[in-house]
Amino acid sequence: MEHKIETDFMIINMGPQHPSTHGVLRLELKTDGEIVMACRPFLGYLHRCFEKHCESLDYLKIIPFTDRMDYLASMNNNWAFCIAIEKLMGIKVSEKCEYLRVIVGELNRIASHIIAFGTFGLDIGAFTPFLLAFIQREKIFDLLEEASGARMLYNYIWVGGVARDVDGDWLKKTKKFCQEFKPALDEVDELLSLNKIFVERTANVGVVTKEMAISYGFTGPNLRGSGVNWDLRKNEPYSLYTKFDFNIPVGAGEQGQVGDCWDRYIIRIRECRESIKIIEQALEGISLEGDIYETVPKNFNKMPKGEVYARSETPRGEMGIYVVSEGGKAPVPYRVKVRSPAFCSLSILEEICKGVMISDVIAILGSVDIVLGEVDR
Amino acid sequence: MTPEEIFDKLKEKFGEGKILRLTLPSQNGFDVCDPFIDVEPLAMTELADFLKHDKDLAFDQCCCISGVDLKDDLQVVYHLFSMSKLHKICIKATAKRDNPIVGTTAHTWGVANWLERETWDMFGIKFKDHPDHRRILLEEDWEGFPLRKDYKFPRFWRGMEVTPEEEEGTYGTQD
């Protein structure tokens, strides 16, 4: 006699309230026991209509809304938007402003990466690195608060300049922070990176090959984790990035295959070190002379008609801003489209979460480092 | 390759019926713009395939797909970049407003899948042969396409007030 045991797939709903979906993402997992057969992401739980707002507000008023898009890296978002508008209006920003932008941008990149690898550790189950890293993040917040007046959403980088000037004291504090940060980062690095369990959990998990990464629009640390040496700061330099000497860490599959979760994680740790290098060089190059409001346009009444696609490197990758301007006296953009790096990176989830275990889905999600504010906009 | 060369190559392959025209900066009434090529919307699928797999073009990266409401027409804008050849181009496919259909590129670039879904969600532009043609950001029962210029905010959605009573009709449309 033949016995047949029929098993059924289980549909598990992960999110929108779940500790490790990094906000309000919902994943519908079809599982066979612990093994995920299919994963369907559902977005839009934080869709805040950024693009609609852009069509109703004038150029300067949009900047605070870009803050709230990727709220972990507000400075870089401000910057990305300003680059697009400056390109549209043909504004060349003074060198002092550019230096300031580089410094705050890189500081914010570090703060963002801290959250990225901190929460990644949290997803894997290591609590302590997250909290240790948070202490450093608070120090960055102190610096940025002193420069801009706000703790998290800065509205600091304006079209044609920056909002507030800094003094020599601030530069000194920043320098001090750079020196203090290196040992602190090493501490987290030692605690987590080569931990046997951590490596077991992340190496060879969620492997994204070069071709897949490019096809699915991976950018930034995720793309570099897949072994592609590509960084807009080096390959399409904007601002002053040609002046600085820094390396681009690329994933090499040290613990497993190229493009696994561990690679994506270690890239972020290494990028923090490179960012510190850039800040230190910028602190030496900056001079406090000069007016920061020199090139800030008085009004937006004479916009050229046209369109611009400008991209820059935020901590999550290439942020592209596509602006269409009607020209003439309209001070509001006709259309703004944001190509958000996290949105594009997330689209791979459906593809690589087949046949992995539930715990791996968490690891993959953590390693891709999404910010839902930016995914849903 | 320069935009002109790309344009010529495409024209040679697909003919004038599908590849309409090339616009360079400060042409056709634009003060500032990236060079772009207007194409026939339904030709997008085969065009994308050619753009990616041709050895000289090799547009492996699809940076961005955006919808634009041109009032009379709806437009889909593709920003493409080639990481191996280091050149870029912008492709525009303009579709009629009453029945906007554009050929999908989701089979060519993985990322296009979601970007096109977003364009459908926001503009109501249909993508022919798209593998997963659903809304992405809004719920399925949401009415209208928010980023169209003539979109009127709903008063209620599932019993929740979307537009407060005192402000009904004042916002949501651009005049």
Next chain:
Amino acid sequence: MDNILVWTMISILVMVGLVSVVGIISIYLERKVSAFMQDRLGPMEVGFGSLANAIIGKKTFKEGRIGLAQSLADGLKLLQKEDIVPKGADVFLFKLAPMIVFGGTFAAFAALPLAEYFVPADINIGLFYILAISSFGVTGILMAGWASNNKWGLLGALRSTAQMVSYEIPIGVSLISIVMICGTLSLKEMVLAQSGWFWNWHLFGAISHNGAIGIVLLPVMFINFLIYFTCSLAETNRAPFDIPEAESELVAGYHTEYTGMRFAIFFLAEYGAIFVGNAIAVTLFLGGWNSGIPMLDEANIPGIAPLIFITKVFVLIFVVMWVRWTLPRLRVDQLMNLCWKYLIPFTLFTFFYVTIYKVFLT
């Protein structure tokens, strides 16, 4: 005869007290230890001062400095919470599950030898009893996961069952080595065999049984102890083996749907299980109530033996917490691999080593 009866009564009472206090102390310790590891302060403002203020209704005392009353407040609050039984749950099993988990854990307390005169139930198969009764809890966990009609709960319960059933094996085998050396299952006699200097502890071999030649067991016993400790982490669902209730994966695992006091009971049972697990480690490997220095034991200071025992257990519990706040979590298949591919072969090896020793060297 009367004397023994009195002592048994007292020890039973003390054990009941211990049962209720262990959980509360462990939770408080956990919070403070985690805070210490993470550069925080932990509970501060909720001290007994604030409780006193609440009772008299005036702000007379200082609110608190190190938050000693924190766990008490948690418990009292959980008592006040609404008791929800989810729709579609199997009500009987849902309500029974916490009791089984709790009962299984705390029945094990009965056989713990706190001191020579302090064994509530001195049964001659003590070790066997504890192992049997403490693995009873897994039934409750499976019940909880199944009955709450929640997929996360069910997954957590299944993981937990697989984990506990597998880890029973290395635990059992590693403890059999000790049983072979001692020739008894009575916990009290095992501890008595380890009295005297600390090198008599089983952690350092079988010196107390066979004199200097027992030293050849030292490496094996060390391995045995490590394996037992690791497995007891897994048995009690602690990090890095806390996959049944992995917060970042399974929301809260098998107790996802439990509210208020029922949830608190799970929590208390978890800490109780940690206590029992480490208490066995102390009893079998670390000399139980013996201080390791004969003079101190012979001084007969009243009450010092249980104190030594509990201190040793809490030192081990500290290590458990230390591990939790340092290490990431394993994946479920890696956990099984660890058990079946490494721990069980190792324990079997030590088992044979001890057998050979027992046959040829004694």
Next chain:
Amino acid sequence: MSLDGILEEGVITTTVDGVLNWAKKSSIWPMGFGLACCAIEMMATGASRFDMARFGCEVFRPSPRQCDLMIVAGTVTMKMAVRVKRLYEQMPEPKYVISMGSCSNCGGPYWQHGYHVLKGVDRIIPVDVYVPGCPPRPEALLEGIFKLQEKINQQTIAKKLVV
């Protein structure tokens, strides 16, 4: 002699109230539930520098069944509002809600053109304490929790019995 007179003035009830309220207010477990930008500040409040654990609000439970406090941290969109309501309903009594940040207070910057943003979380669930700011600083959230503690301290079992 009415019943509520005894219950409200009695020494025993005030003491019992005091102790029960002390327990409730000293151990507020928030739900680990973040929506947007404010959630990051909520994390910062729980992390090393501000350390909410000092006041007993340490345990961020992932399951709504074990929480006392729901911190609505961030923009509540239409799509999410349904879920927020359900999460609130899943929490056991006594439960409290802190609305953190302008977005959940009233829609914040998304009031005017945000077709997908709920104009204030109090339209779907009752809110105990509003914390203004965009996003509020961690100190502000702590202050919000203190205000909630004051509110809890005024609760009494007597009223419940009478009503």
